[in-house]
Amino acid sequence: MPFTGSYARFALGTWDTWETYCQTNTSASDYGTCYGVFQKLYFVQKDTTTYPVGSLPCEQAGNCIRFTIADWYYTFTIVDNSSVNKQILLYFVRSKHHTNVITLNCGSFFVGTESIVNPSNVSVSDFLRGPVRARLATGGRCDVYDPITNSIFNIANQTVGYRINMEYYPNALGLKIIGGFFNAMNNNTFFAVIAFVAYASEASPSLIMPVDYNEYLAYNELRKTVGWSFDGVNQLGWNASDIINTARELFPNRAWAVYDDNQNVLYLYNLTMDYVPDWLIEKLAPTAIKVLKAPADAAVAKAWLDLLNERNAQIPPQAELP
Amino acid sequence: MSGKGTGKPGSPGKQPPGKKKVKIRKDKKWVDVDVDGEVKKGRFKYVKFVDDDGLDTYWISPE
Numbered sequence: 001m002p003f004t005g006s007y008a009r010f011a012l013g014t015w016d017t018w019e020t021y022c023q024t025n026t027s028a029s030d031y032g033t034c035y036g037v038f039q040k041l042y043f044v045q046k047d048t049t050t051y052p053v054g055s056l057p058c059e060q061a062g063n064c065i066r067f068t069i070a071d072w073y074y075t076f077t078i079v080d081n082s083s084v085n086k087q088i089l090l091y092f093v094r095s096k097h098h099t100n101v102i103t104l105n106c107g108s109f110f111v112g113t114e115s116i117v118n119p120s121n122v123s124v125s126d127f128l129r130g131p132v133r134a135r136l137a138t139g140g141r142c143d144v145y146d147p148i149t150n151s152i153f154n155i156a157n158q159t160v161g162y163r164i165n166m167e168y169y170p171n172a173l174g175l176k177i178i179g180g181f182f183n184a185m186n187n188n189t190f191f192a193v194i195a196f197v198a199y200a201s202e203a204s205p206s207l208i209m210p211v212d213y214n215e216y217l218a219y220n221e222l223r224k225t226v227g228w229s230f231d232g233v234n235q236l237g238w239n240a241s242d243i244i245n246t247a248r249e250l251f252p253n254r255a256w257a258v259y260d261d262n263q264n265v266l267y268l269y270n271l272t273m274d275y276v277p278d279w280l281i282e283k284l285a286p287t288a289i290k291v292l293k294a295p296a297d298a299a300v301a302k303a304w305l306d307l308l309n310e311r312n313a314q315i316p317p318q319a320e321l322p
Numbered sequence: 323m324s325g326k327g328t329g330k331p332g333s334p335g336k337q338p339p340g341k342k343k344v345k346i347r348k349d350k351k352w353v354d355v356d357v358d359g360e361v362k363k364g365r366f367k368y369v370k371f372v373d374d375d376g377l378d379t380y381w382i383s384p385e
Contacts, residue, residue, distance in 0.1 A: 290379050
């Protein structure tokens with residue numbers, strides 16, 4: 001079953017074109033003029049005496065938004081209610097600023113996925129719970145497997161540029177552009193951004209197994225099969241049998257479950273029904289539950305349950321152990 | 323013979339007497355299964371039986 005998902009595209013001043021450019025040479029006759037602009041880009045010019053607000057050609061042409069403060073960061077909100085209860089699969093930004101060089105930023109790429117567990121109460125720290133590597137690609141390499149297109153994005157050669165972060169707000173996805181160490185949000189700077197956001201909906205099979213991110217990261221097979229989610233429940237994949245096969249190979253001695261939302265079947269491995277918490281049944285409402293393998297060691301099943309409850313602390317544990 | 327692992331849960335004539343039978347909706351058909359037990363989880367009640375694949379299976383109770 002294919003991963004259910006879609007892309008959202010967000011453009012700020014550009015539309016996937018290399019032509020976007022603003023003249024930032026104050027000696028040039030066309031200073032402040034912007035070319036190849038789709039809708040509006042942002043132009044930072046603090047000097048309101050020499051360049052009163054509204055006097056820049058791009059302002060007059062209506063294709064820029066003027067900033068008179070060179071702030072540390074600017075936040076754009078991609079209003080997208082569809083992101084609620086979905087996972088961000090990948091996210092990348094192409095931005096351009098005061099030079100005529102396109103900079104590919106993948107600083108906000110997530111190697112894998114993270115989920116929005118409770119969209120009404122999401123903090124940045126919740127979302128960025130993974131290690132630094134999860135949100136800031138090092139060395140400009142961003143190897144992210146995209147099940148929607150069945151391809152791997154590997155954006156290399158990241159040059160000096162703005163650092164792009166993303167944040168979640170209730171019911172919306174925010175994009176924060178932060179001045180980096182080398183190219184802070186300088187005065188007399190323009191920037192244009194195009195962002196792609198891919199979503200994967202919860203209507204996909206999931207591996208129910210709390211794993212540490214570092215553990216997840218180590219397994220290429222696992223990364224290609226399911227996305228990582230802290231709660232250990234919303235680790236979505238795209239094919240229940242593939243998830244089962246991969247989990248069997250990688251974790252033969254651990255307890256895990258796979259929920260096939262297509263057949264509404266919950267598969268248990270090294271688990272019995274006794275260890276499945278009521279809240280999980282309430283959440284998934286499976287029609288059938290199949291025991292692939294009963295636990296040889298009850299401690300393995302108990303560890304699964306304890307960790308699952310711990311990571312879903314908003315739901316009181318209700319399972320009665322034998 | 324418990325019927326476990328026989329892969330024939332829907333054959334009334336081969337099942338040991340005394341077992342509770344229920345009809346469940348499976349693969350768009352109603353089938354009879356011998357119930358090995360019942361378990362309640364949250365709002366849901368499941369009946370336990372051995373499915374065609376030989377796996378211990380819990381099916382949402384038809385009752």
